[in-house]
Amino acid sequence: MTVSWLFVVFCVATATAATALYDRNLAYWSPYADHPQLAVNTKALEAHHLKEFQRRQTTENKFDDNHYPTFYGAHFGTSPTVWSGGxxxxxxxxxxxxxxxxxxxxxxxxxxxxxxxxxxxxxxxxxxxxxxxxxxxxxxxxxxxxxxxxxxxxxxxxxxxxxxxxxxxxxxxxxxxxxxxxxxxxxTLPSPNTPANTVNGGKPLTLAVFSCSQFQTGWFNAYGVAAHNTSADIFVHLGDYIYESVGNGAAIGRAVLGRELATIHDYRQRYAQYRTDSSLLAAHLNAPWINVWVYYYQSNQVLKLKIASNSRMITSLQVADNTWKAGSTNSNDSSAGCAFSASGACFTDRKLAAVRAYHEWIPVRQVETTDLLRIWRNFQIGKLLDLTMLDTRQYDRDVTDVDYNHVIASLADIPDRSLMGAAQEKWFSDTLIESQNRGAIWRIVGQQIVFTQILLNGVFADLDDWDGYRMNRQRILDHLHANKIRNTIILSGDSHANWVSDLAHPNDTTTYDPVTGKGSIAVEFAGTAVTSPSPFGAGMFTNTTSHTTYPKSPRRHASPDQPDLCADRRPEPRHSFRGFFTLTIDTKQANATYYAMSNVGTPNLGSFVSATFTVNAGEDRLARPVAGGVVAAGVLKNGS
Known part of the structure; x- marks a missing residue:
């Protein structure tokens, strides 16, 4: 059922006002308003709409019937009506x-x-x-x-x-x-100049932090627990909101629709399916979200972690194909890359479709219309904190390990190699300085991948993380130390495991004391997945998924014969102890509470607190004893 333009009371006869009805919907402008080949030209849509109405009223006039091709080929060139059929x-x-x-x-x-x-x-x-x-x-x-x-x-x-x-x-x-x-x-957030002790009405501000929600491997119970059983004010998602891979979740009633994602239809269909999960819907209803993306071009490839001691391979059920600024494992901008892509699509084509669908389905702002992939941005939350969201996956990222070409070990220490790109790296450094200069107490940094050094028997576990971009990490730590930037906490996702660390220069045994934490520059809280299985799980000694170690001296390490690494070896489809964490911040402390889901094989709100950690303002390290000396799941390095 439709109704004529003349009888719709909310439409007016001026072109300016009619166009405004399109322009007010930011989905037409996303992701890039200044790039007409991507954004929808609302003036052209409105002009065709009005022309068709005029044509029906004044038949003797001549009209140009050329249709405006939008990003997907649709047009309103023959649309004299507005929908009123419900x-x-x-x-x-x-x-x-x-x-x-x-x-x-x-x-x-x-x-x-x-x-x-x-x-x-x-x-x-x-x-x-x-x-x-x-x-x-x-x-x-x-x-x-x-x-x-x-x-x-x-x-x-x-x-x-x-x-x-x-x-x-x-x-x-x-x-x-x-x-x-x-x-x-x-x-809304408090104004940037709001005194820290009056932010959030004088109550501590709580962030709920998530990553890695894979539809076919479990129900999104973590979102529901956060929405119903915590006082979270803002939900922060650090990536892998959707997965592009297929895979059989039929055993728990969670089989995904479609194929490995490539076209705009594919991505839209996947978002629509994910947003049927009742816990995810509740979380979106409950509070505003602040998101960054991680992978957009995933496959059913298997993560391989080589353990030096016995050269055996540890494999996970599924992990994303690695991406960088010009390609991914199985989807690059070359004839060979397109031919070998599981979806049959080139990297750039998939990227444009993915970014477009992301901006349609996620309430995220266009940061800068002249900067094609910029999603890094900063939120000034009174004088209490800056929440700085980075893009350590897509934006101008130098080449990463792409499974079939393991050359990154020889490149990881190149001085000018960047995970962030020069523009973002400079912006991040300037933002940290500005945050401190404006008097904010805390600097909370949301980004996608584990920041601290991770070794398995002396071998870097994953060169697709910061360990493959070691000089970029060094520059950040040097910047924090040289400028005496205090109270910095880095939030991380992606690894499907919980990691909690003081942050010092890797292998530093001179200025950092792991017993007291003295010499630490910052703190990292990394969270496990909402549902995605842990790539560290198979063959590991422990069967929990809450690894809660503080940093290494000389380095953090784990091995398969000691309970120092998170894992989940329970049979499919439970993936128990998936979860999330909250970060509660006031003027004196930041407290991280890690929640473990009892079971993600069915929709439920069963959970328990696996560990809690405190960072005191001005100390730049985890308060001792770490986690009070006891955790309900996981281990404390050099501790209980």
């Missing part, structure tokens, strides 16, 4: 990237009926309330179009909000306001 908010709501006076809110409004008409736009409105029960008048309202061109997703930036304030929000069908979405909760 919509379904198929994937609930979400919010993200809060600032002090604005936040992004998201939904998907899919037309009811046999199938969507690619030429008919859908109108969606929103209301934002300052009261949880949505009493009184909304503090902000607006409406916008969505369409097949952006998978019927809607992403608004709600502006003019009060800093450090909780809000509720709801979407509705413009043509039938009785059709509404679930009610979401979100918040």
């Amino acid at each position: 919509i379904n908010f198929t994937h609930s709501v979400a919010s993200g990237d809060p600032f002090d006076t604005s936040v992004l809110i998201w939904t998907r409004a899919f037309p009811l009926g046999a199938g969507p008409d690619q030429s008919v736009p859908v109108c969606v409105s929103y209301d934002v309330f300052s009261s949880p029960g949505m009493q009184g008048k909304p503090v902000q309202s607006d409406q916008a179009f969505t369409s097949w061109d952006v998978d019927f997703t809607v992403k608004f930036e709600v502006k003019g909000l009060k800093p450090d304030t909780q809000y509720s929000y709801v979407f509705s069908d413009c043509t039938n306001p009785a059709t509404t979405s679930p009610v979401g909760k979100t918040r």
